[in-house]
Amino acid sequence: MIRKLEEKDIDRIMNIWFESNRKAHDFIPKKYWLEHYEMVKKMIPQSEVYVSIDNQSQAIQGFIGIDDEYIMGIFVDAQKQSHGVGSQLLKFVKSKKKNLTLNVYQKNKRAIQFYLKNGFIIVEDGFDEDTMEKEYTMVYKDK
Numbered sequence: 001m002i003r004k005l006e007e008k009d010i011d012r013i014m015n016i017w018f019e020s021n022r023k024a025h026d027f028i029p030k031k032y033w034l035e036h037y038e039m040v041k042k043m044i045p046q047s048e049v050y051v052s053i054d055n056q057s058q059a060i061q062g063f064i065g066i067d068d069e070y071i072m073g074i075f076v077d078a079q080k081q082s083h084g085v086g087s088q089l090l091k092f093v094k095s096k097k098k099n100l101t102l103n104v105y106q107k108n109k110r111a112i113q114f115y116l117k118n119g120f121i122i123v124e125d126g127f128d129e130d131t132m133e134k135e136y137t138m139v140y141k142d143k
Helices: 007-024 030-046 085-094 109-117
Strands: 002-004 048-053 060-067 070-076 099-105 121-128 133-141
Touching: 002 085, 007 030, 007 048, 007 060, 007 070, 048 085, 060 085, 070 085, 099 109, 099 121, 109 121, 109 133
Parallel strands: 070 099
Antiparallel strands: 002 048, 048 060, 060 070, 099 133, 121 133
C-alpha cells in the first residue's frame, strides 16, 4: 500500500534516508549525510512524500519525495531493496505526473539502470557542487 507521509513516519523514513544514501553513495563521506540530516528532516514534512507500507507488518518499506515534477529521491529499506518497492513507488508517482525529472550521481550505476529500465532517459551531464560528484539529469515523459 502507498499513502501520503504522516508526521509519525518521520523518524522511520529518516533512518531509511540515511542508510540508503550511505549504501548507494559510498563514494560520498558519511559526514556529508550527517551534516544534511537535520535540514532534510525539516524539509520532509513540507514536501510531497509517499510511503510504501508492507501490507502484513504495516512497516514502512520505502518512500519517494517529489517537488512538482522533480523526483527528489526514492529510498528503500536495505532489506526490501530488489523486491519491487522502488518500482511501485515510481509507478504510483507516474500515475499522478506525466513528466518527471531527477538527478542521479554517475557513480550510482544501480540507480541509473533502475531509471533507464523504468523509461527515463539521460538528457544532460552535470556536477553537484556540494559533493563534487558528476551527475546525470534524467527525464521521463508519458507517451
